[in-house]
Amino acid sequence: MVKKLEKGLSVALNAKIIGSGDEIIVLAHGFGTDQSIWDKIVPHLTQRYRVLLFDWSFSGAIKDQSLFDPVKYSSYEAFTKDLIDLLDELKLKTAVFIGHSMAGMIGCKASVERPELFKRLVLIGASPRYLNSEDYEGGFKSSDLDEIFSNIESNYLNWVSAFAPVAMGSNDPISAHKLENCLKRMRADVGLAMAKIVFLSDERDVLDKVEVPCTIVQTKNDIVVPISVVDYMQKKIKGKSRVEIIETDGHFPQLTAPLQLIDVLGRALGF
Numbered sequence: 001m002v003k004k005l006e007k008g009l010s011v012a013l014n015a016k017i018i019g020s021g022d023e024i025i026v027l028a029h030g031f032g033t034d035q036s037i038w039d040k041i042v043p044h045l046t047q048r049y050r051v052l053l054f055d056w057s058f059s060g061a062i063k064d065q066s067l068f069d070p071v072k073y074s075s076y077e078a079f080t081k082d083l084i085d086l087l088d089e090l091k092l093k094t095a096v097f098i099g100h101s102m103a104g105m106i107g108c109k110a111s112v113e114r115p116e117l118f119k120r121l122v123l124i125g126a127s128p129r130y131l132n133s134e135d136y137e138g139g140f141k142s143s144d145l146d147e148i149f150s151n152i153e154s155n156y157l158n159w160v161s162a163f164a165p166v167a168m169g170s171n172d173p174i175s176a177h178k179l180e181n182c183l184k185r186m187r188a189d190v191g192l193a194m195a196k197i198v199f200l201s202d203e204r205d206v207l208d209k210v211e212v213p214c215t216i217v218q219t220k221n222d223i224v225v226p227i228s229v230v231d232y233m234q235k236k237i238k239g240k241s242r243v244e245i246i247e248t249d250g251h252f253p254q255l256t257a258p259l260q261l262i263d264v265l266g267r268a269l270g271f
Contacts, residue, residue, distance in 0.1 A: 008089050012067055015054040015086060019046030023119075024092055025269075026052045028083070030101025030125070031198050032183040032191065034061035037100070040258035041265075048271055052095070054086060056103075058194050060185025070193045076102070076201060080109040087117050096269060098122040100254065101224070105203045111212040121210070122268055124217040124261075125251050127225045128203040128233065136204070137228040145199050152195055156188035166223055169250025179252065207236035214241040215268040217261070221249040244268070 009015075014035065017024075025045055027038045035053040045051050055061045056079060057068045072078050083106055087095065096119050099107040104126025111118040130138045131145065151159040164180035165173070183191070214237055218230045234241050244264045248257035265271075 009082065009086050010054070010089055012062070012064060013054040013057070013082070013086060014061060014063075015052065015090070017050050017052050017090070018042065019049055019051045021049040023049050024052060024095040025049045026087070026092075026095045026097045028054070028097065028099040028103035028107065029056065029059070030099075030103050031194055032058075032186050033100075033179065034059045034182055034185075036061075036178075037182065037252070038254055041254055041262055044258075044262045045265070049096075052090070052092070057082065058186060058190050060182065060187070065187065068190055068193075070190075073193075073197070075197060076106050076109055076203065079106045080113065083107070083110045084114055084117065092117070094119050096120045096122065098124065098265070099126065100124045101126060101251065102198045102201075105201070105206070108206050108210050108214075109203065112206060112209045115212055118212045120268065121212050121214045122217060122265065123214060123233070124253065125219070125222060125225050126216070126233070127229045128207055128236075129201065129229075130199045130224075131202075136232065137226060139224065139226045139229065140199065148199065149192065149195060152188070152192045156191055157184060160184055160191075167251045168256060169219070169221060169223060170248055170256040172250075172256050175252065175255040178255065204232075204236065207233060208238050210237050211239040213239050215264070216241060216243045217246065217253065217264055218243065219246050219248050219250055219253050219257070222251050224251045242268070 029037045034055045097107040104123035107121050130140045160183040165176040168176040246253045246260045253261045
């Protein structure tokens with residue numbers, strides 16, 4: 001069953017609800033991708049749940065490219081508001097939120113603002129901060145980030161072609177090609193703006209305000225998020241949290257290890 005959404009933010013963000021069941025799962029993609037990143041796990045979830053899929057304003061899948069205003073979307077705050085507004089518009093009272101990468105932290109922030117909307121958070125490859133500091137290992141030095149921003153600015157398409165297989169981290173050229181195509185659909189200027197928002201973010205102070213139960217999902221080797229970040233998040237999150245390590249490489253287990261991810265979700269959600 002597919003529910004057609006007729007107006008408002010839900011239309012702008014390509015939102016759709018698929019499946020049947022009493023509970024809602026929200027799937028939120030990360031930097032540079034779109035809702036198709038979940039295609040391998042959606043059929044498993046729709047057997048038991050209604051699943052809300054949507055695209056963030058920066059996504060290349062958005063029809064109205066003017067929707068992404070770099071002044072408005074200069075931090076995670078506007079995305080957090082979009083998430084809450086979308087759930088309210090669709091009159092969803094409570095849901096399981098599954099957020100990949102940056103979307104995981106957006107879900108954390110939304111759960112602090114409106115905890116009643118979230119039954120559980122599942123954070124896949126999420127990080128509150130990417131930049132190293134004296135007492136924190138985020139995985140990147142300032143010079144690393146400067147190089148990323150410079151490469152994006154000078155030749156976005158070349159950067160995408162180099163980044164996609166490294167981020168996938170697995171011998172999976174089909175998935176790497178899918179990621180590359182998603183990233184190339186996003187405008188270069190939007191890509192640079194979003195890369196700065198994500199890689200320069202620092203949401204560590206949010207974690208000790210998160211009271212909704214969390215499952216933190218991480219691959220054994222992720223070039224974007226080191227295991228040290230997972231340990232940090234579990235220690236800092238105020239609510240009950242559990243860590244699940246998936247035996248695959250890379251930042252996209254929903255593409256490279258979908259069946260393992262479904263097993264993790266089964267344990268987290270009780271199916």
